[in-house]
Amino acid sequence: MSEIKYNWTKEEILKIYNQPLMELLYEAATVHRESHNPNQVQVSTLLSIKTGGCPEDCGYCPQAARYHTDLEGNDLMGVQQVKAQALRAKASGSSRVCMGAAWRNVKDGEEFDQVLEMVRTINKLDMEVCCTLGMITENQAKRLAEAGLYAYNHNLDTSEDYYKDVISTRAYQDRLDTIGNVRKTNVTVCSGGIIGMGEKLEDRAGMLVALSSLSPQPESVPINALVAVEGTPMEDIEPISIWDMIRMVATTRIVMPHTQVRLSAGRAEMSREGQAMCFFAGANSIFAGDKLLTTPNPDVNEDMEMFKILGLEPMKPFVKKAQPETVEAAESLLEGIGEKPRWTRPEHSIERNEEAKKKAKIVD
Ligand code: SAM
Numbered sequence: 374m375s376e377i378k379y380n381w382t383k384e385e386i387l388k389i390y391n392q393p394l395m396e397l398l399y400e401a402a403t404v405h406r407e408s409h410n411p412n413q414v415q416v417s418t419l420l421s422i423k424t425g426g427c428p429e430d431c432g433y434c435p436q437a438a439r440y441h442t443d444l445e446g447n448d449l450m451g452v453q454q455v456k457a458q459a460l461r462a463k464a465s466g467s468s469r470v471c472m473g474a475a476w477r478n479v480k481d482g483e484e485f486d487q488v489l490e491m492v493r494t495i496n497k498l499d500m501e502v503c504c505t506l507g508m509i510t511e512n513q514a515k516r517l518a519e520a521g522l523y524a525y526n527h528n529l530d531t532s533e534d535y536y537k538d539v540i541s542t543r544a545y546q547d548r549l550d551t552i553g554n555v556r557k558t559n560v561t562v563c564s565g566g567i568i569g570m571g572e573k574l575e576d577r578a579g580m581l582v583a584l585s586s587l588s589p590q591p592e593s594v595p596i597n598a599l600v601a602v603e604g605t606p607m608e609d610i611e612p613i614s615i616w617d618m619i620r621m622v623a624t625t626r627i628v629m630p631h632t633q634v635r636l637s638a639g640r641a642e643m644s645r646e647g648q649a650m651c652f653f654a655g656a657n658s659i660f661a662g663d664k665l666l667t668t669p670n671p672d673v674n675e676d677m678e679m680f681k682i683l684g685l686e687p688m689k690p691f692v693k694k695a696q697p698e699t700v701e702a703a704e705s706l707l708e709g710i711g712e713k714p715r716w717t718r719p720e721h722s723i724e725r726n727e728e729a730k731k732k733a734k735i736v737d
């Protein structure tokens with residue numbers, strides 16, 4: 374059984390990443406089999422419960438209000454609508470629903486109460502519930518845990534160095550603080566990043582250093598390939614090659630042996646053969662459903678056909694960790710404390726993001 378190592382260096386990770394592909398695949402597949410069933414893949418369905426109009430300037434994101442992306446925004450969805458979508462996801466083989474909101478951070482109040490009710494409702498359908506709502510405080514993490522949340526997604530996105538070229542409206546440390554707040558509860562941590570944003574290999578390794586040094590390491594790590602959306606500052610970035618994705622997945626598997634590695638955004642552009650190599654290299658989770666949050670994803674039926682060809686089966690819920698109990702709103706001892714979080718606003722501004730803002734004729 375591979376020991377978990379928390380002090381990987383960038384150099385060690387780059388050596389793994391850059392070794393001859395057959396060696397890398399063999400090593401990753403070996404590590405994978407020690408802790409996971411190689412024929413089982415966890416399937417999550419994304420649900421954008423609040424789309425667009427986000428005040429942040431994440432350079433990759435079609436949901437940032439400041440870029441001109443032709444995106445139709447929506448207010449927060451209703452609980453019954455979410456329940457109906459979750460039932461559909463369950464019927465199509467998903468074990469987890471991941472609800473995303475285009476928020477900088479969670480604010481206590483009616484909308485958060487509504488999200489807590491969504492969490493309770495989905496947990497009662499015996500599905501794993503994940504949320505990705507931006508930054509959260511310790512009290513908010515506790516309230517989500519009490520409602521029955523299984524996982525919280527908050528990505529580091531890239532290395533600390535490159536981060537400053539991608540986002541200026543919040544700092545790397547804010548992300549680590551949110552992950553730390555989740556860790557104070559029994560909610561599992563889902564944190565990963567994006568490749569193909571113009572970063573160097575050192576940045577990919579740097580992100581893996583940061584993720585693997587978290588103790589415990591995140592229970593799941595999504596690896597996204599940039600979906601370059603027109604109107605964002607990254608619209609013209611050339612797509613990465615499948616070999617980069619395979620190497621990144623394999624390296625993630627080796628440095629975080631117990632983690633579920635999720636093949637995330639970018640799958641719509643990958644061939645079945647490419648995805649099969651990612652599964653061989655240790656990916657054991659995907660996002661299913663024809664939409665990610667706002668961009669296309671492969672059709673569920675096509676994914677199930679791929680699973681059949683590869684002899685893969687969707688993992689049942691709560692295999693890795695028991696189902697959390699749900700405390701009803703009326704019985705909760707916790708309440709919103711309207712805490713004013715001390716999230717930072719870094720001073721740097723990013724030229725590329727500013728230009729996209731000007732192009733969208735947005736002035737603040
Ligand atoms: N607003 C919340 C936040 O930023 O934490 C939650 C939603 S946000 C869209 C979740 C993650 O989706 C981001 O951290 C990023 O890793 C990923 N993402 C967003 N746009 C993407 C894109 N165009 N390509 C690949 N991944 C993307």
Ligand code: DTB
Pocket residue numbers: 419435471473505526528565566595596597600637638664665666667668669
């Ligand atoms: C993650 O790492 N990837 C998902 C999920 N966590 C929330 C989101 C991908 C979004 C891709 C762009 C979009 O569809 O808007």
Ligand code: SF4
Pocket residue numbers: 427428429430431434435436437474475476477507
């Ligand atoms: Fe907003 Fe999240 Fe998109 Fe950043 S990634 S702009 S915080 S929705």
